[in-house]
Amino acid sequence: MKIYGLKNCDTCRKALKSMEGSLMVDIRTDGMPEGLLEQAYAQFGSKLLNTRSTTWRGLSEEERGGEPLALLRAHPALMKxxxxxxxxxxxxxxxxxTRAALGVS
Incomplete structure (x- = not known):
C-alpha cells in the first residue's frame, strides 16, 4: 500500500502509523507516478483539490480559476x-x- 501526501502532514503521518508496512510517498519531493493524478481526478473530481489549504488561500483569483490538474502539478500541497x-x-x-474501507480502526 502506498500513501501519497506530505511528510510533514499530521493526517498523512496518522495514516502511515495506522497501516504498518505502507510506503509514504512525499508528493512534494518525489512527485506522483505518471497517470496517478489523472486517475485520482477522474475518480474524485473536485474533492481532490483542497480549497481550505493555506496554499489555496495564497493563490490569486486568476490562479484559482486554472485547470485543476495543472494547479495540482504546480502546487502539490493543494491535493487533499x-x-x-x-x-x-x-x-x-x-x-x-476511508479507515473502514481499509479495515483500519
Whole structure:
C-alpha cells in the first residue's frame, strides 16, 4: 500500500502509523507516478483539490480559476491528503469511511 501526501502532514503521518508496512510517498519531493493524478481526478473530481489549504488561500483569483490538474502539478500541497493506493484502488482522505474501507480502526 502506498500513501501519497506530505511528510510533514499530521493526517498523512496518522495514516502511515495506522497501516504498518505502507510506503509514504512525499508528493512534494518525489512527485506522483505518471497517470496517478489523472486517475485520482477522474475518480474524485473536485474533492481532490483542497480549497481550505493555506496554499489555496495564497493563490490569486486568476490562479484559482486554472485547470485543476495543472494547479495540482504546480502546487502539490493543494491535493487533499492522504491519497492511498491499495492494489490499484484509490482512497482519499483519512475519515472514518476511508479507515473502514481499509479495515483500519
Amino acid at each position: 491528503r492522504p491519497l492511498i493506493e491499495r492494489d490499484g484502488e484509490l482512497f482519499l482522505g483519512w475519515d472514518q469511511n
